Amino acid sequence: MRLSLWTLLASSALTLSGTTAAVRNPNSFRPEDIIDRDVVILGGGATGTYAAVQLRRRGHSVALVEQTSRLGGHASTVYLPNGGYVNYGVEGYFNHDITKEFFALLDVDYEPLLPGSWLTKHIDFRTGKRVWPSSDIATTAVSAVLYRAAIEQFDYLAMGAYYFPDKVPEVLLRPFREFVAKHNLQRAVQLIFMFSQNVGNILDTPLLYVIMNFGIPQIHALLEGGYIKPKNGTDVLFNKAAIYIDEANNILYDSTAVQVTRDSAGVQAIVKNAKTGSQKLIRAKKLLVAHPPTLPKLQGFDLRAEETSLFAKWTYKTYYAAAVRSPSLPEGFNLLNTYPENRPGGTPTTPFQWQLEYSGVPGYYMSKMVGETNFTEAEARQLVIDDIKRMSSAGTFEMEAGEEPELVAFISHSPETMMVHVDEVREGFYKKLYGLQGLHSTYYTGYTFCTDYSTVLWNYTASVIDMMGL
Numbered sequence: 001m002r003l004s005l006w007t008l009l010a011s012s013a014l015t016l017s018g019t020t021a022a023v024r025n026p027n028s029f030r031p032e033d034i035i036d037r038d039v040v041i042l043g044g045g046a047t048g049t050y051a052a053v054q055l056r057r058r059g060h061s062v063a064l065v066e067q068t069s070r071l072g073g074h075a076s077t078v079y080l081p082n083g084g085y086v087n088y089g090v091e092g093y094f095n096h097d098i099t100k101e102f103f104a105l106l107d108v109d110y111e112p113l114l115p116g117s118w119l120t121k122h123i124d125f126r127t128g129k130r131v132w133p134s135s136d137i138a139t140t141a142v143s144a145v146l147y148r149a150a151i152e153q154f155d156y157l158a159m160g161a162y163y164f165p166d167k168v169p170e171v172l173l174r175p176f177r178e179f180v181a182k183h184n185l186q187r188a189v190q191l192i193f194m195f196s197q198n199v200g201n202i203l204d205t206p207l208l209y210v211i212m213n214f215g216i217p218q219i220h221a222l223l224e225g226g227y228i229k230p231k232n233g234t235d236v237l238f239n240k241a242a243i244y245i246d247e248a249n250n251i252l253y254d255s256t257a258v259q260v261t262r263d264s265a266g267v268q269a270i271v272k273n274a275k276t277g278s279q280k281l282i283r284a285k286k287l288l289v290a291h292p293p294t295l296p297k298l299q300g301f302d303l304r305a306e307e308t309s310l311f312a313k314w315t316y317k318t319y320y321a322a323a324v325r326s327p328s329l330p331e332g333f334n335l336l337n338t339y340p341e342n343r344p345g346g347t348p349t350t351p352f353q354w355q356l357e358y359s360g361v362p363g364y365y366m367s368k369m370v371g372e373t374n375f376t377e378a379e380a381r382q383l384v385i386d387d388i389k390r391m392s393s394a395g396t397f398e399m400e401a402g403e404e405p406e407l408v409a410f411i412s413h414s415p416e417t418m419m420v421h422v423d424e425v426r427e428g429f430y431k432k433l434y435g436l437q438g439l440h441s442t443y444y445t446g447y448t449f450c451t452d453y454s455t456v457l458w459n460y461t462a463s464v465i466d467m468m469g470l
C-alpha cells in the first residue's frame with residue numbers, strides 16, 4: 001500500500017510524457033541554446049543555492065535549474081504594506097561559523113533570531129477551546145538536556161547524515177513512544193515536537209526519523225549558539241546569492257530537466273522553461289540533484305535499475321506553510337494546537353495545523369500544516385480558517401462580526417520528511433542510497449540525504465562538492 005501511490009504517480013507521469021512530448025534531439029540545439037558548465041544543479045533551495053555559490057567561489061562554472069521563479073525553496077518571506085515582513089518558511093539559521101561564513105561571502109547582514117513571543121496559549125484546535133498544558137512539561141533547557149542524554153548513544157547520526165552502522169540498532173526502528181517511556185522523556189515531548197512536527201504523528205514515528213529532524217546538531221544550536229537571521233527577511237539571503245551566482249547567465253528559473261542522460265564522462269540535460277516552453281541543452285561534467293529524488297521528479301532521466309528501486313521506496317508527509325492575518329487573535333501570543341488525550345506530550349495528530357505562531361508584527365501569524373500524502377493544499381487552506389473560526393465560535397477569543405482571517409501567503413513544501421519503511425532501513429537502504437553518490441557523474445544533497453536544517457545541510461553539501469573532485 002505504501003509504495004502504490006508512488007508507483008501510480010510514476011506510471012501516470014510516464015503516460016503523460018507522451019503528451020508533454022516534444023523533448024528535442026540533443027543534436028538539434030543551436031549553439032546559443034547550448035550551455036556548457038562544470039556542474040548542473042537541479043533545485044535552487046537552501047542546498048542547491050549553497051552549492052552554486054560555493055562552486056563559483058572555488059572557480060567552477062554552474063547552471064542552476066529551479067522550478068519556481070525564485071531561489072529559496074523552503075525559505076520564503078512576505079513583505080507587508082506597513083514595511084514589516086514575515087518569514088513564513090525558514091525562520092533562522094544556527095549561529096555557527098558555517099552560517100556566518102556563508103552570510104559574509106554574500107554580504108548579508110544578520111541579527112539574532114528571537115521568538116515573536118515567549119508566551120503560548122494551549123488550544124485544542126478541534127474544539128477551539130483553551131486547554132491547560134499538562135503539569136509535566138519541562139522547560140526548554142531541561143527537556144533538551146534530558147533528550148540529548150538519551151540520544152547521545154547514536155553518535156554516528158551526530159553529523160546529520162544517515163550514517164548507520166551495518167546493523168541498524170532495532171531501537172531506532174521502534175516507535176518513538178517506546179523510547180520516550182524507556183528514557184522517561186514524557187516531559188520533553190513538546191519541545192521535541194517543536195522541532196520535528198514535520199514527522200506527523202510523532203509518537204508512532206520510528207525513533208530514527210525523530211532524531212534526524214531533531215538531533216544532536218539541533219540541540220547543540222538550541223543550548224549553545226542560538227540562531228541568527230538575515231536582516232529584512234530570509235529572501236535577502238537568496239536575492240544576494242542570485243547576484244553572486246550571476247542569475248542572468250547561470251540560473252534557469254521556471255525550469256525543470258525533462259530529459260537527462262548520464263555516464264561516467266558527464267551529463268546532458270534538456271531543460272524546459274514552463275512559462276515560455278523554450279528548451280536549453282546543458283552539458284556538464286557533473287550533475288547535482290538538490291531536490292528530493294522522487295520518481296515523478298526524475299521523469300525523463302536515464303535511471304538505472306538500482307536507482308529506480310531505491311527512489312520508488314519513499315514515503316513522505318505533506319507540509320504547507322502560511323502567513324495568516326487575523327487581528328482578533330490575542331496580541332502577542334503563540335497558539336499551540338494541543339490534544340490533551342494524546343499522551344505523553346499532547347501533540348496533535350495528522351492532519352493538523354501545528355500552531356499559529358506570533359510573527360512579531362501585530363495581527364500576523366506563521367502557520368504550518370502537516371498531513372499524510374492525501375492531505376491537499378485546499379484542505380490545508382481551509383483548515384487554517386476553520387481552526388480560527390472555531391476558536392471564535394467557542395468563545396475563546398472575540399472576533400469582530402464579519403471579520404475573516406486571511407491567508408496573506410501560502411506555500412506547499414510537499415513532499416516533506418522523506419522516509420522509508422523500517423524494513424528497508426534494516427536491509428541497508430541508506431547504505432545503498434549513499435552508494436549512489438558519484439555514480440554516472442551524479443551527486444545528491446538536500447533533506448532527503450541529511451537532517452532537515454539549513455546549516456547542517458550546507459555542511460553536508462560542502463562534503464558532496466568535495467566528492468566531485470573538480
Ligand SMILES: Cc1cc2nc3c(=O)[nH]c(=O)nc-3n(C[C@H](O)[C@H](O)[C@H](O)COP(=O)(O)OP(=O)(O)OC[C@H]3O[C@@H](n4cnc5c(N)ncnc54)[C@H](O)[C@@H]3O)c2cc1C
Pocket residue numbers: 042043044045046047048065066067068071072073074075088089090091092093094255256257290291292297319320321368413416445446447448452453454455457
Ligand atoms: C515551513 C518550514 C520551515 C522551516 N524552518 C527552518 C528553519 O527555521 N531553519 C532551518 O534551518 N531549517 C528550516 N526548515 C528546514 C528546511 O527544509 C531546510 O532548512 C532547507 O531549506 C532545505 O533545503 P533543500 O535545498 O534541501 O530543499 P528546498 O529548500 O525544498 O529546495 C528544493 C528546491 O528545489 C526546487 N525543485 C523541486 N523540484 C524541482 C524540479 N523537479 N526541478 C527543479 N527544481 C525543483 C524547489 O522549488 C526548491 O526551490 C524549514 C522547513 C519548512 C518546510
Ligand SMILES: *[C@@H]1O[C@H](CO)[C@@H](O)[C@H](O)[C@H]1NC(C)=O
Pocket residue numbers: 079232
Ligand atoms: C526590505 O525588503 C523589501 C523587499 O525587498 C524592501 O521593499 C524594503 O525596502 C526593505 N527594507 C529595508 C529596511 O531594507
Ligand SMILES: *[C@@H]1O[C@H](CO)[C@@H](O)[C@H](O)[C@H]1NC(C)=O
Pocket residue numbers: 372373374375
Ligand atoms: C488519508 O490517509 C490516512 C492514512 O495514510 C487515512 O487514515 C485517512 O483515512 C485518509 N483520509 C482520507 C480523507 O482519505
Ligand SMILES: *[C@@H]1O[C@H](CO)[C@@H](O)[C@H](O)[C@H]1NC(C)=O
Pocket residue numbers: 159217456459460463
Ligand atoms: C561538517 O562535516 C564534516 C564532514 O564533512 C564533519 O566532520 C563536521 O563535524 C561537520 N560539522 C558540523 C558542524 O556538522
